[in-house]
Every structure is written in C-alpha cells, then in structure tokens.
Amino acid sequence: MESKLTGRAASPGIFVGPAVVLSALAAHQRAQGSPAEEEGALIAAIATSRDEVSALASSANGEANRILGIQVALLEDDALSETARAAIASGVAADNAWRDAMAVEIAGYEHAEDEYFRARAADLVDVRDRVLRHLLGVQTVPEVAAGSVVVARDLPPSLFLGFDWSQGGAIVLGEGSATSHVAMLARARGVPMVVGIGSKVDTLSGTLAVDGEQGSVIAAPGATTLVEVQRRKAASSRAETEARSRLGEPAITRDGTRVAVMINVAAPSDVEKLDAASCDGIGLVRTEFLVANGALRDEERQFALYRGLVAWAAGRPVTIRTLDAGGDKPIPGYTVAGETNPFLGMRGVRLSLRHPDVFRIQLRALARAAALGHLKVMLPMVTTPAELAEARKILQEVVESLRAQHIPAASPPLGIMVEVPAAAIAVDHFDAAFFSIGSNDLVQYVTASSRDSGDTGGVGELTHPAVLRLIAAVAAHGTEIGREVSLCGDAGGDPRAIPALLDAGVRTLSVAPTLLARTKAAIRTVDLGDADATITTSSWWHRILATLRSPTGSVARKGLDT
Amino acid sequence: MTHSTASALLVNDVGLHARPSVKLTQTAKRFASELEVALAADGPWVDAKSPVKIMRVKAPKGATLHFRALGPDADEAVRQLVSLVERKFDEE
Numbered sequence: 001m002e003s004k005l006t007g008r009a010a011s012p013g014i015f016v017g018p019a020v021v022l023s024a025l026a027a028h029q030r031a032q033g034s035p036a037e038e039e040g041a042l043i044a045a046i047a048t049s050r051d052e053v054s055a056l057a058s059s060a061n062g063e064a065n066r067i068l069g070i071q072v073a074l075l076e077d078d079a080l081s082e083t084a085r086a087a088i089a090s091g092v093a094a095d096n097a098w099r100d101a102m103a104v105e106i107a108g109y110e111h112a113e114d115e116y117f118r119a120r121a122a123d124l125v126d127v128r129d130r131v132l133r134h135l136l137g138v139q140t141v142p143e144v145a146a147g148s149v150v151v152a153r154d155l156p157p158s159l160f161l162g163f164d165w166s167q168g169g170a171i172v173l174g175e176g177s178a179t180s181h182v183a184m185l186a187r188a189r190g191v192p193m194v195v196g197i198g199s200k201v202d203t204l205s206g207t208l209a210v211d212g213e214q215g216s217v218i219a220a221p222g223a224t225t226l227v228e229v230q231r232r233k234a235a236s237s238r239a240e241t242e243a244r245s246r247l248g249e250p251a252i253t254r255d256g257t258r259v260a261v262m263i264n265v266a267a268p269s270d271v272e273k274l275d276a277a278s279c280d281g282i283g284l285v286r287t288e289f290l291v292a293n294g295a296l297r298d299e300e301r302q303f304a305l306y307r308g309l310v311a312w313a314a315g316r317p318v319t320i321r322t323l324d325a326g327g328d329k330p331i332p333g334y335t336v337a338g339e340t341n342p343f344l345g346m347r348g349v350r351l352s353l354r355h356p357d358v359f360r361i362q363l364r365a366l367a368r369a370a371a372l373g374h375l376k377v378m379l380p381m382v383t384t385p386a387e388l389a390e391a392r393k394i395l396q397e398v399v400e401s402l403r404a405q406h407i408p409a410a411s412p413p414l415g416i417m418v419e420v421p422a423a424a425i426a427v428d429h430f431d432a433a434f435f436s437i438g439s440n441d442l443v444q445y446v447t448a449s450s451r452d453s454g455d456t457g458g459v460g461e462l463t464h465p466a467v468l469r470l471i472a473a474v475a476a477h478g479t480e481i482g483r484e485v486s487l488c489g490d491a492g493g494d495p496r497a498i499p500a501l502l503d504a505g506v507r508t509l510s511v512a513p514t515l516l517a518r519t520k521a522a523i524r525t526v527d528l529g530d531a532d533a534t535i536t537t538s539s540w541w542h543r544i545l546a547t548l549r550s551p552t553g554s555v556a557r558k559g560l561d562t
Numbered sequence: 563m564t565h566s567t568a569s570a571l572l573v574n575d576v577g578l579h580a581r582p583s584v585k586l587t588q589t590a591k592r593f594a595s596e597l598e599v600a601l602a603a604d605g606p607w608v609d610a611k612s613p614v615k616i617m618r619v620k621a622p623k624g625a626t627l628h629f630r631a632l633g634p635d636a637d638e639a640v641r642q643l644v645s646l647v648e649r650k651f652d653e654e
Contacts, residue, residue, distance in 0.1 A: 066581060069581075069584065070580045070581060070584055070613075073584045073587070073613040074613060074614055074617075077612050077613050077614045077615075078612075079609070079612040079614040079615050080614045105614075105618075108618065108620075109620075112620055117579065117620050120579075120580050120617065123580070294601070294620065
C-alpha cells in the first residue's frame with residue numbers, strides 16, 4: 001500500500017526507482033578483547049581481505065584488475081594499519097581503531113584538489129569496509145546498481161563517490177542534513193536527496209518515488225501517484241532547461257531589482273567549464289584545498305592559484321577567504337586535536353592568528369595577486385573587532401614588506417564573514433570593507449542545531465525569524481554605511497530561501513556553480529514591490545541599533561570597544 | 563654500503579597516482595638498499611617501498627621527486643627509480 005514519509009529536501013530533483021538499503025556498519029560493535037587479541041583480530045581481518053581481493057583481482061581484467069591490484073598493494077602494506085595498531089596498544093577496540101585511522105586516511109584523499117586522488121577515496125572506503133566486515137562478522141554493504149535509490153541511516157561522502165550515478169538515482173537518509181558534505185556532493189552531481197526521514201527509514205523497500213523538491217518519499221507508489229510524479233518531474237526538467245537557457249542573463253526580480261549572483265569555488269578546477277560572463281564574480285573561494293594541494297606553506301604555488309582565478313574572472317571581483325580550518329575541517333599539525341566541541345573551538349581566523357607564519361604566507365600570495373585584478377580578502381569566523389584589527393595589521397605589514405622587496409603587491413579590501421552571532425549582532429563595531437553572511441554556520445550557531453549530525457527536529461532553518469532578523473540587520477547596516485553585504489551559504493542557492501533573503505535586504509548571493517542557473521531563475525520569480533516588507537522584518541533591529549547608538553545605550557556599546 | 567641520491571621530474575599526466583605509486587614501490591622492493599622519496603631535497607622523506615606512504619605524498623604532475631638510497635645496491639636502485647619516472651611509469 002502506498003505510504004508517504006516526509007523529511008527535508010537536501011538536493012533537488014525527482015526520481016523513481018528501486019530501493020537499495022544500506023545497513024549501517026556504524027550500528028555494529030565488537031566485543032572488545034585484550035590489546036593482543038584486538039591486534040590479532042585486525043591483522044587476521046586484513047589478511048582475509050587481502051586474500052579475497054587477490055582472488056577477485058586474478059579473475060578480473062582491465063580497469064577492475066588494476067583497481068583491485070591497488071587494493072591488494074594497500075592491504076599488503078603494514079603502514080596501512082600502523083596508526084590503528086598504535087591505538088589498539090593504547091586500549092582502543094580493533095574496529096574503532098581501524099575506523100578512526102581510515103577516516104583520517106580517506107579524508108586526505110577526499111579533500112585532494114586533483115580528481116585522480118579524490119577518486120582514490122572510494123578505494124580506501126572499499127578497503128576499510130571490507131576489513132571492518134570481517135572484524136564485525138557482518139555482511140552489510142550490498143551492491144548498488146546504477147539507477148537505485150540508496151536508503152541508509154547516514155551516508156559518508158566517500159560511499160557516495162563510490163556509487164554509479166550515470167543512470168540517475170536518489171538518496172534517502174534517516175539522519176543527515178542538507179548542509180552536510182554528502183548533500184553538497186549530491187547537489188553538484190544532480191542526485192535528488194531527502195534527509196531526516198527519521199527511524200522509519202528502516203521500513204523503506206521496493207519502489208520509491210523520491211521528491212527532492214518537497215523533501216518527501218512515497219513507498220509503493222500507486223498508478224495515480226506515478227502519473228503525478230512524472231508530471232512534476234517533466235515540469236521540473238522544463239524549468240531547469242529554461243533556467244539554463246538564461247544562464248548568461250543577469251538576475252532581475254519582477255519589480256526590476258538587480259541581484260548580483262556570484263559563485264563559490266572549492267577547488268580551482270571548479271571554474272574550468274564555466275564562462276565568467278554568466279556570473280558576477282567569485283563570492284567565496286574556500287582555500288582549504290591548499291592543504292590537500294600541499295601549498296599551505298608555499299607562497300609561489302598559492303600566488304599561481306590566486307592569479308589563475310583573477311585572470312579567469314576578467315575584472316570581476318574575486319573574494320578569497322583565508323584558511324578556514326577547524327570545526328569539521330581538521331588539519332593534522334595545524335588544528336587543535338581532541339577538542340570536545342570543535343565547532344565552538346579553534347576555527348577560522350582564531351587559528352590563523354595562532355599560526356601567524358602560515359597566515360603571512362597566504363596574505364603575501366593574496367597581496368601579490370591583488371596587484372593583478374579585483375581581489376578581495378575575507379576572514380572567516382570573526383568574533384571580535386580586535387581579530388579584524390590584528391589581521392589588518394598583519395596584512396599591512398605583509399604589503400609593506402613586499403613593497404620593500406620591490407615585489408608588485410596591492411593592499412586588498414579586507415572583509416569579514418558574518419557567521420558568528422556575536423559579529424552579526426554587533427556588526428556596527430566591525431570596520432570591515434565588506435560583509436559576507438555565512439548562513440550555514442550562522443543558522444547552526446543561532447538555532448543551536450549541528451550542521452552535520454542530522455536530527456534536530458527541523459528547527460535549524462534559515463527561515464527562523466531570529467536568523468532572518470540578523471541577516472536583515474547586517475544588510476541594513478551595509479546599506480547605511482555604503483558597504484557591500486553578500487551571502488555565501490547554501491541558502492543562497494535554495495529557491496525556498498531566496499525570497500526571504502531578498503526580502504531581508506540581501507542583494508548579492510554567492511552559490512555553487514551548478515546552482516547558478518536555478519538561483520537566477522528563482523530570483524526572477526520574486527517581487528519586491530511591497531517595499532514595506534523589508535522594514536517590517538528588521539524594524540525590531542532598527543530599534544535595538546538605535547538604542548545602542550543613543551547616549552543611554554553607551555554602556556552596551558562600550559563593552560566591545562574597550 | 564653506498565649512499566646515492568638523484569631526482570626526477572614527474573612528467574606523466576596523473577602524477578604519483580595510485581598505479582604509478584604501486585609500480586614505484588614494486589621496483590623499490592627489488593633492491594636490498596633502504597630507499598626513500600621526498601618532494602624536496604631536504605625532505606620529509608618517506609619509505610619508497612610502502613605504497614600507503616607513497617600515495618599519501620600525492621605528488622602532482624610537475625613535481626620533482628628526490629630519491630635517496632643507502633645499501634649495497636644503492637646506485638642501481640636510484641638509477642632504476644629515476645628511469646621509471648622518466649619513462650612515465652610505462653603508462654603513456
């Protein structure tokens with residue numbers, strides 16, 4: 001019988017296909033023995049895995065043989081289990097030790113700039129899970145045929161990368177979040193995805209109709225439903241085609257308001273296939289790719305990468321964010337290990353100021369590239385005006401030292417991300433050249449809803465009035481002092497959030513390159529004709545700001561400045 | 563015991579990707595000498611006989627690979643590793 005489950009939309013599109021249920025390896029645990037027993041179990045599991053893959057390799061040919069050959073080489077290498085064996089010796093169970101060690105190994109490949117290396121993450125996941133299955137004594141990962149609906153509690157990005165999406169497909173998760181890494185991958189790949197279905201995800205099987213627009217899943221859809229789904233699918237693909245055909249045109253609302261749409265760049269290769277004329281510049285370059293690239297301490301390579309982006313943009317602004325490590329982006333030897341709550345710990349500019357040597361290298365490369373075009377520098381996770389002042393001082397020193405060396409350099413505009421509620425609330429205390437609202441983290445921090453551990457009951461939404469009030473206040477402040485305010489979080493590319501963002505006064509959005517066309521299409525459907533709406537959203541804040549600026553509000557004002 | 567060093571430019575399209583890494587370690591394992599690889603002349607050095615460690619280096623096309631060897635067949639080992647890199651790992 002037909003039944004419908006509702007979750008949250010994480011990647012748009014509609015797909016009907018057979019469910020493939022992945023039971024979670026995470027749900028299984030080993031009964032832990034002595035360190036010697038645990039080490040023996042791990043060594044045995046690796047040996048069994050090596051024999052299995054060896055046997056598979058000898059019966060395979062071509063590419064499959066080569067891939068399996070690589071896996072055999074990895075499984076034969078003691079270095080693969082070195083970290084895990086050290087953890088076991090210190091009392092960790094074999095399965096957890098192996099999981100943790102491989103997570104670090106796999107992350108190293110997932111974040112590589114080079115697609116050849118990124119693709120190796122899937123091999124390592126394969127190796128990890130095969131060994132884990134032997135350690136746990138379970139058969140858990142079935143073959144996923146192309147064109148399947150993958151159903152799981154949660155899905156690591158690496159598994160996503162290992163599946164064949166060439167025949168379409170969809171993802172339904174019990175947990176998960178729309179801002180997780182795997183959701184970003186699904187959107188980039190055009191795979192419809194629904195998250196947060198809850199524990200009922202375990203009941204799904206058979207044919208599923210996945211609606212990544214509404215965030216729902218229909219199990220055992222009847223004939224009427226299938227007709228309706230096909231109709232909506234056709235309408236959605238027509239809209240997509242229409243949006244693509246107008247990619248090169250500017251985004252103008254019904255009432256004639258021009259909205260700038262820029263792109264977010266996670267790796268220099270992101271811009272290769274895109275014509276710079278179809279966007280208004282780059283609103284965010286995530287420089288964390290420098291780590292996988294081995295360029296964190298290499299000024300010349302960074303300069304070459306930044307120069308490449310400036311040349312691509314051909315005069316349009318290129319906003320480059322300084323290293324945003326920490327939180328869910330650990331870097332061995334740089335971030336602080338073992339934080340109990342890394343999202344509230346050493347992240348972003350806090351870490352940069354802790355590592356001025358690394359920070360100076362990046363600022364030198366940025367100042368040199370700034371001499372060649374419209375480059376802007378943006379600081380992540382700014383919480384106090386002192387952080388901005390300290391970063392500015394270092395930037396000025398760097399520019400002066402470059403000039404003293406007769407190396408061409410310019411002092412780029414220095415702006416801040418507004419993602420910590422403290423910065424949003426006291427935005428008038430920050431003398432930044434521009435403000436860019438990081439809506440993913442702002443939502444997470446304002447609503448106390450973790451971005452990555454799925455179920456918070458759907459409270460972590462951009463459309464929460466508290467979040468919109470902050471965004472409206474920042475936008476109003478920017479208008480008042482004549483400095484640009486943009487938004488570079490996922491909400492910028494979400495058609496459901498765009499009307500609220502424009503209503504709050506945001507006039508520049510920065511989105512993933514794959515979302516450029518539909519973002520522009522969504523903007524074109526908005527009518528801002530009722531100008532009073534904006535004032536209504538933010539009037540509460542105007543009163544607060546007015547109070548803070550009045551003589552009686554001076555106590556509240558002083559706090560930060562002293 | 564001899565000590566030998568040399569370097570070679572990675573000219574194959576994919577850099578020190580998985581298969582080239584495995585070929586490099588297979589070649590290295592044929593020698594008794596201790597063999598190490600690095601992206602810079604002053605290290606950090608990694609064991610040229612470990613595919614896991616070589617792959618972690620993620621050396622891209624255009625990188626220079628430095629080799630050093632210590633042992634009875636050090637000269638020949640370094641010579642063959644350099645030749646393998648220059649032959650683009652016999653893949654292109």
